[in-house]
Amino acid sequence: MFGLMDRFLKSDPSSLQKDILDHVEYTVARSRFSFDDFEAYQALAHSVRDRLIERWHDTQIHFKKKDPKRIYFLSLEFLMGRSLSNSVINLGIRDQYADALKELGFEFEVLAEQEGDAALGNGGLARLSACQMDSLATMDYPAWGYGLRYQYGLFRQVILDGYQHEQPDYWLNFGNPWEIERVHVTYPVKFYGTVEDENFNGGKRKVWLPGEMVEAVAYDNPIPGHGTRNTITLRLWAAKPSDQIDMESFNTGDYINAVVNRQRAETISSVLYPDDRSYQGKELRLKQQYFFVSASLQDIIRRFKDSHSNFDDFPEKVALQLNDTHPSLAIAEVMRVLVDEEHLDWNRAWGIVCKIFSFTTHTVLPEGLEKVPVDLLESLLPRHLQIIYDINFDYIEELKKKIGLDYDRLSRMSIVEDGAVKSIRMANLAIVCSHTVNGVSRVHSELLKTRVxxxxxxxxxxxxxxxxxxxxxxxxxxxxxPSLSALISKWLGTEAWIRDVDLLAGLQEQAANVDLHEEWRMVRKVNKMRLAEYIEAMSGIKVSVNAMFDVQIKRIHEYKRQLLNILGIIHRYDCIKNMEKSDRTKVVPRVCIIGGKAAPGYEIAKKIIKLCNAVAEKINNDPDVGDLLKLVFIPDYNVSVAELVIPGADLSQHISTAGHEASGTGNMKFLMNGCLLLATEDGSTVEIIEEIGEDNMFLFGAKMHEVPALRVKGPTLKVPLQFASVVRMVRDGYFGFQDYFESLCDKVEGGNDFYLLGYDFQSYLEAQAAADKAFVDQEKWTRMSILSTAGSGRFSSDRTIEEYAEKTWGIEPCKCPF
Ligand code: 26M
Structure with a gap:
């Protein structure tokens, strides 16, 4: 007989070694006496996976036994990055693994580098989902994430001659040890066809006769919490051909064509759409949305029915979170299942729907709001279109009673848009049918309430x-x-901040301590050296760690104003060139680092990347400048690159035109790492200012409430001479590619400067000058840096998730006993 604890895999170094070697031999199928770093990584990952599965099983059994209200987080995107280090740290066995590996002749860090990123998402929204999954697990919430298992993640960015090229990210090539294929968890998903009336109980009911069917197969990704046994599930769906279709074409004898046709089903989950701004009414995208929504809801309803005989308790047991409008077909799908398949009457089904959905929006831009053409929906999902029309009819009738016959307003608020192309406004659908509409920062919410x-x-x-x-x-x-982490734990005398981040505030009282200052600077220097090595290996550019590392990494967008950054760099360059040689000693040396991907069809964003590289080429090869100024474009920015760059940054830029960044989350990552922010008062930065005080950062630019009036003034606004002169340098071909950059220059001149680069330029330069001045005073800088980390507690996703749990979802922790 085994005792209860004997059941668990052991985690002492020699048990771990044996596990790893067994996996080398039996899983990776290599000799245990000879294997390389990648094979060692694979074996290591499988050994960690075994431990995840144990905890994951126990958690699922515990949830089943307790049957708490569950939160289902529906998102088309998750940017998980790498899993190895995160898993062993959350499991609390990183050091044991490192020791075990050392004796086998391997270094943990080196093996961790073998792992590729899981990049099943574009940017902020997708990384937020990943952070929130980590918090949900750590805080013991009964949560499931649902998404799509794309075969191609976000494209890889390759820079050739300074231009962005996209390459496919076929990330599953070398296998994925972090997922568990569930060949028996499959659901049919239907498309196309017609809706017929059928006689039923003396009345009529609707029956959908679909024209196509594909199979959704579950892949489970265990998400371990930190300092808890709880390990939750991120369930991603892959499309496979269904056995139930197409028998006809097989029977007609065209076997080869029939097989090829079946294969087409797999395209549904094949590729992530690489756009994070606008909706384009593509059929495949709509298919992806419904495919994932339908499979997830079948799974959720099956789980509910396992322990409930009717739907009375559904709202007490199920909360559905819509991550932006992308999954909002779920609303129509729940109605369809309840009415057409479970035969609830319409009003009862509607009563349930109104209690279970909450919706979070991540944009302020009207062009970011999805509109699905009615024609498209009618052909792909004819029954859902009817349901949406019916919901809209009832809602508009109610609305008329409340607001009267104000037709302008009624038409603005309708779910159906009667424009040139009749379409469904997914945001309106989500708002009408959700009990809560969340913004992602306070000012974002103000904009939603007063404008959008x-x-x-x-x-x-x-x-x-x-x-x-x-x-x-x-x-x-x-x-x-890790070095900052160890330093924080040492000075706080506890590691508890890893689960209770408010404790970081304890650093405040040490912010003037000279011993702390010395250690803090040491840690920062080591991280800068690591980053400098990476830059040199990747680009051949040698940078000095004594320079200020000034970083802007995020998706390339006009509103995020990477162009403002580049124009500022040109100005700095021009100043250095025009200085007396003797004055150059006063210049604070800078390494400017920019990274980010442009959506493949976003021409202006691609030109910004090219401009950055053209300016870098000029500056980095100018002997007059030397170490005073360097510009580096980091290619293929992703989660792993962020993990390397953020700890090495002295200054980071979050410089969107006020009123455009819904929140921003990069700013929070830099803040935690003791990097100072140079920023506009936009999105979550406004709340960061409240936490750490404006004296501890470098703020500039037009305020949100000033922007609309400035735009109206547009062409009459006075723009500083320096701005005109840097734009002129680009126009005149100082950096080459004169014709190519012309349209970029046109975007910011001649009254077209929608994002107010010209207007903000002066105050931007002043903020940069203030940063230079502060950097010279290293004691002051270090104090500001410590206070940044100390003030970052509010920006943990643990806090966000707790607020969602209590105020929006009504769920409670459900902790799995050890
Ligand atoms: C839509 C239709 C078709 C294809 C793709 C999309 C799409 C995908 C991602 C649209 C938008 C997408 O993401 C938007 C996003 O990332 N928003 C960011 O969300 C962050 C988390 O809340 C915020 O911090 C950022 O301010 C916000 O820009």
Whole structure:
């Protein structure tokens, strides 16, 4: 007989060694006497996976036994990055593994580098989902994430002659040890066809006769919490051909064509759409959305029915979170299942729907709002279109009673848009049918209430709320910055901040301590050296760690104003060139680092990347400048690159035109790592200012409430001479590619400067000058840096998730006993 604890895999170094070697031999199928780093990584990952599975099983059994209300987080995107380090740290066995590996002749860090990123998402929204999964697990919430298992993740960015090229990210090539294929967890998903009336109980009912069917197969990714046994599931769906279709074409004898046709089903989950701004009414995208929604809901309803005989308790047991509008077909799908398949009457089904959905929006831009052409929906999902029409009909009738026959307003608020192309407004659908509409920062929520969704706010003020975003300190300090992590634990005398990040505030009282200062600077220097090595290996550019490392990494967007950064760098370059040689000693040396991907069809964003590289080429090869100024474009920015760059940054830029960044989460990651922010008062930065004080950062630029009036003034605004002169350098071909950059220059001149680069330029340069001045005073800088980390507690996703759990989802922790 085994005792209870004997059941568990052991985690002492010699048990770990045996496990790893067994996996080398039996899983990787290599000789245990000879294997390389990659094979060692694979074996190591499988050994960690075994431990994850144990905990994951126990958690699932525990949830099943307790049957708590569960939160289902629906998102088309998750940017998980690498899993190895995160897993062993959350499991609390990193050092044991490192020791075990050392004796086998391997270094943990080196093996961790073998892992590729899971990049099943674009940017902020997708990384937020990943951070929130980590918090949900750590805080013991009964949560499931649902998404799509794309075969091609976000494209790899390759820079050739300074231009972005996209290459496919076929990430599953070398296998994925972090997922568990569930060949028996499959659901049919239907498309196309017609809807017929059928006689039923003396009345009529609708029956959907689909024209195509594919199979959804579950792949489970265990998400371990930190300092808890709880390990939750991220279930991703892959499309496979269904056995139930197409028998006809097989029977007609064209065997080869029939097989090829079946294969087409797999395209549904094949590729992530690489755009994070606009909706383009593509059929495949809509298919992806419904495929994932339908499979997830079948799974969720099956789980509910396992322990409930009717739907009375559904809202007490199930909360569905819509991550932006992308999964909002779930609303129509729940109605369809309840009415057409479970035969609930419409009103009862509607009553349930109104209690279970919450919706979070991640944009302020009207062009970011999805509109699905009615024609497209009618052909792909004819029954869902009817349901949406019916929901809209009832809702508009109710609305008329409340607001009267104000047809302008009724038409603005309708779910159906009667424009040139008749379409469904997914945001309106989500707002009408959700009990809560969350923004992602306070000012974002203000904008939603006063502009984007004003009509709805006036009707249902109680629905609108916000949960300021947060990031997980586990990945963004403990995994990515181990030396800072150790330093913090030493000075706080505890590691408890890893689960209770408010404790970081304890650093405040030490912010003037000279011993802490010395250690703090040491840690920062080591991280800068690591980054400098990476830069040299990748680009051949040698940078000095004594220079200020000034970083802007994020998706390339006009509103994020990477162009403002580049124009500022040109100005700095020009100043150095025009200085007396003797004055150059006063210049504070800078290494400017820019990284980010442009959506493949976003021409202007691609030109910004090219400009950055053209300017870098000129500056980095100018002997007049030397170490005073370097510009580096980091290619293929992703989660792993962020983990390397953020800890090495002195200054980071978050410089969107005020009123455009819904929240921003990069700023929080830099803040936690003691990097100072140079920023506009936009999105979550406004709340960061409240936490750490404006004296500890470098703020500039037009305020949110000033922007609309400035735009109206547009062409009459006075623009500083320096701005005109740097744009002129680009126009005149100082950096080459004169014709190519012309349209970029046109975007910021001649009254077209929508994002107010010219208007903000002066105050931007002043903020940069203030940063230079502060950097010279290293004591002051270090104090500001410590205070940044100390003030970052509010921006943990643990806090965000707790707010969602209590205020929006109504769920409670469900801790699995050890
Ligand atoms: C839509 C339709 C078709 C294809 C793709 C999309 C799409 C995908 C991602 C649209 C938007 C997408 O992401 C938007 C996003 O990342 N928003 C960011 O969300 C962060 C987390 O809340 C915020 O911090 C950022 O401010 C916000 O820009």
């Amino acid at each position: 969704f004003k009509d709805f706010y006036e009707l249902w003020p109680h629905k609108f709320d916000y949960k300021t975003n947060g990031v997980t300190q586990r990945r963004w300090i403990v995994v990515s910055n």
